[in-house]
Structure formats: structure tokens, C-alpha cells
Amino acid sequence: MASVDKSIHPTASGRALKTVEEHSRPAGSDELVFYAGWFCPFVQRVWLALEEKHIPYQYKEENPYKKDADFLEVSPKGLVPAIKWRGKPLHESLVILNFLEDAYADTPPLLPKDPYARAQAALAIDHVSKAVVPAFYRLLQRQDAEEQADARTELEGALRRFGEMADVEGPFFAGGGVGMADLVCAPWVARFPILEKHRGWDASGISPRFSRWMSAITARPAYVATLSEPERYEEVYGRYLRDESHSAVAQSTRAGRDLP
Ligand SMILES: N[C@@H](CCC(=O)N[C@@H](CS)C(=O)NCC(=O)O)C(=O)O
Structure with missing residues (x-):
């Protein structure tokens, strides 16, 4: 196996x-x-x-x-x-x-200088790790329709909360410049097409703030430059969708444990 x-x-x-x-x-x-x-x-x-x-x-x-x-x-x-x-x-x-x-302190910073804004970014990163990412894998791996519906609601709620925690003006989490909280969440947005195709996912109605954030992050050249072809992701995530993956993340999700 x-x-x-x-x-x-x-x-x-x-x-x-x-x-x-x-x-x-x-x-x-x-x-x-x-x-x-x-x-x-x-x-x-x-x-x-x-x-x-x-x-x-x-x-x-x-x-x-x-x-x-x-x-x-x-x-x-x-x-x-x-x-x-x-x-x-x-x-x-x-x-x-x-x-x-x-x-690399002389490169474009990904954390705000202001200690309070930095703490807000830390809270968002913690939220992504503890709420967004686990809900994403639950939605991928759950086989039962009702359990999938629960996971969908959970993921939507976690992403709406991420939008609420972000700077009011946006478009990025900490304001006008891209930062660590954005980069920590973005890879799962890149995998939304899998959920759209197989799990009835639609992120467009989560909230206007989340939509604004999503448009801004997916337009970053770095985001585009790190994407492979959709069919390749399909091959990898097929195993999760059938709940057949033996990766550490998949096993933890199946067992209800914290992710590795
Ligand atoms: N907490 C780790 C998670 C990394 C992780 O789970 N990576 C996966 C690939 S997406 C992996 O290496 N899996 C190997 C395995 O499951 O044996 C991190 O944030 O770096």
C-alpha cells in the first residue's frame, strides 16, 4: 500500500x-x-x-x-x-x-515592523495551521456526503475568519504589501480547483474580504511562478480524494490527530 x-x-x-x-x-x-x-x-x-x-x-x-x-x-x-x-x-x-x-534582513520584509501588527500576523498563521489546513484535508479525504458538507462549512468558516482578521483596507493580510500570513495560506487556495471539481467547493461566496484577498494573492508573480499543471495535482490529490493516501498528513487527518 x-x-x-x-x-x-x-x-x-x-x-x-x-x-x-x-x-x-x-x-x-x-x-x-x-x-x-x-x-x-x-x-x-x-x-x-x-x-x-x-x-x-x-x-x-x-x-x-x-x-x-x-x-x-x-x-x-x-x-x-x-x-x-x-x-x-x-x-x-x-x-x-x-x-x-x-x-535575509535586507530583502523585502514579510513581517510588519510594528509589534502589534506582527502579533496579528502570528495569530493569522496560527489560525491557518489549526483551522484552515486541517479542514481542507478533512474535506478532501471524507468519503461520506454529510461529513463532506460539514468539512465544507468548516473550511468556509475558517477562511471567512481569515478575511475578518485581515487589514480592513487590504488587499493583503497586513495591508498593501504581501506578507507571511498571505504566503502561509496561499498554497491551499492554489489547490481549490481540486475541491471545485470533486467536492462541490465554491470559494466565491465566502466573503467580499476573502474574495479581495484571493484575487490579490493569486495575481502575485511568485504565486504563478510556483504552480504546476492542474493534471499533475489531480494525480497526487486523487489518492486523498479516495482516502487512500498514506502520507503523514493523510494518516493524521484520518485518525483525527494534529497534522505533522
Ligand atoms: N509541518 C510540516 C509539514 C510538511 C509535510 O507534511 N510535507 C509533506 C508533503 S506535502 C511530506 O513531506 N510528506 C511525506 C510523508 O508524509 O511521508 C511543514 O510545515 O513543513
């Missing part, structure tokens, strides 16, 4: 492939190697930040389901994303995002 999970298309496709090709050689002094999986939304968070901040990086495609020994040295839980920075390993998407913010 576990072998099912291991078969992932080996490379990014579409616009993301072009971005991968632009970053396939050691960047500068090999300062930052990005261990990524083109299909992974947690990876896309970090990828978006690297692109938004114009940080030089070398993209390394990694199939995390294979758990190669070399990869486990970089990412002990065997999950993507991970990075090697000046030869030192780091994993967990949110940890890496905060690290990039500190280590």
Missing part, C-alpha cells in the same frame, strides 16, 4: 518547471539549497517566500515518501520542505519562513 504514495511525478511542470530550471544550479556560494517537492503546499509556502524576497537558492526535487538516508539527515521527520543553509540543515515550513526573514 505504501508504494502507492511513493509514485509522484518526478518533476514540476508548467510554469513551476521554468522556475525550477532557473534555480537548478548552485546559487552563489551554494548558500541555500531548497529541498522541495513540487506538489507540496508546505513547500510552496517557502518557495513563495524565496521568490518574493528574491533570495538566491538551488532547487532540489525530493520525493519525501522515499525517505532517502541523505534526505533524512537534512529533514529528520522525512518531510519537505527543508533547506541547507551554509551547509546546515533546517526543516518545518514556518520555522524556515521565520529563519529567512531573520537571515
Whole structure:
């Protein structure tokens, strides 16, 4: 059964492939190697930040389901994303995002300077992790129509709340400039087409504020530059839709546990 999970298309496709090709050689002094999986939304968070901040990086495609020994040295839980920075390993998407913010202080900031606004962004990031992302996977994996309807309501509510927490003027979470809270949520928006096709999902009526945010984030060049072709996502998410995936996220969702 576990072998099912291991078969992932080996490379990014579409616009993301072009971005991968632009970053396939050691960047500068090999300062930052990005261990990524083109299909992974947690990876896309970090990828978006690297692109938004114009940080030089070398993209390394990694199939995390294979758990190669070399990869486990970089990412002990065997999950993507991970990075090697000046030869030192780091994993967990949110940890890496905060690290990039500190280590590349002269690049466009993704967190506001104002401590209160920074705390608001932290609350939004926590909300995405605890409410948006788990509801997304529940909607994907639940097989029963009633349970899917509950998950749909839950996901809509979580996204409406995200919109309410955001800056009144927008269009981004913290105001006029894109920031970490936006990048942390955006990868799941990129996967809405799967829900639209298979789970009766329609994000257009969630709220005017959420719609405004969605239009702004999906227009970012970094967002477009990190997207693969829809058919490739279909292959990966087919396993979740049939509730056959053995990924750590899928198993946690099935068991009602916190996500890894
Ligand atoms: N909490 C981790 C989650 C990362 C994660 O679940 N990545 C998935 C791919 S989307 C993975 O590597 N899965 C491998 C597995 O399930 O064995 C993060 O935020 O970086």
C-alpha cells in the first residue's frame, strides 16, 4: 500500500518547471539549497517566500515518501520542505519562513515592523495551521456526503475568519504589501480547483474580504511562478480524494490527530 504514495511525478511542470530550471544550479556560494517537492503546499509556502524576497537558492526535487538516508539527515521527520543553509540543515515550513526573514534582513520584509501588527500576523498563521489546513484535508479525504458538507462549512468558516482578521483596507493580510500570513495560506487556495471539481467547493461566496484577498494573492508573480499543471495535482490529490493516501498528513487527518 505504501508504494502507492511513493509514485509522484518526478518533476514540476508548467510554469513551476521554468522556475525550477532557473534555480537548478548552485546559487552563489551554494548558500541555500531548497529541498522541495513540487506538489507540496508546505513547500510552496517557502518557495513563495524565496521568490518574493528574491533570495538566491538551488532547487532540489525530493520525493519525501522515499525517505532517502541523505534526505533524512537534512529533514529528520522525512518531510519537505527543508533547506541547507551554509551547509546546515533546517526543516518545518514556518520555522524556515521565520529563519529567512531573520537571515535575509535586507530583502523585502514579510513581517510588519510594528509589534502589534506582527502579533496579528502570528495569530493569522496560527489560525491557518489549526483551522484552515486541517479542514481542507478533512474535506478532501471524507468519503461520506454529510461529513463532506460539514468539512465544507468548516473550511468556509475558517477562511471567512481569515478575511475578518485581515487589514480592513487590504488587499493583503497586513495591508498593501504581501506578507507571511498571505504566503502561509496561499498554497491551499492554489489547490481549490481540486475541491471545485470533486467536492462541490465554491470559494466565491465566502466573503467580499476573502474574495479581495484571493484575487490579490493569486495575481502575485511568485504565486504563478510556483504552480504546476492542474493534471499533475489531480494525480497526487486523487489518492486523498479516495482516502487512500498514506502520507503523514493523510494518516493524521484520518485518525483525527494534529497534522505533522
Ligand atoms: N509541518 C510540516 C509539514 C510538511 C509535510 O507534511 N510535507 C509533506 C508533503 S506535502 C511530506 O513531506 N510528506 C511525506 C510523508 O508524509 O511521508 C511543514 O510545515 O513543513
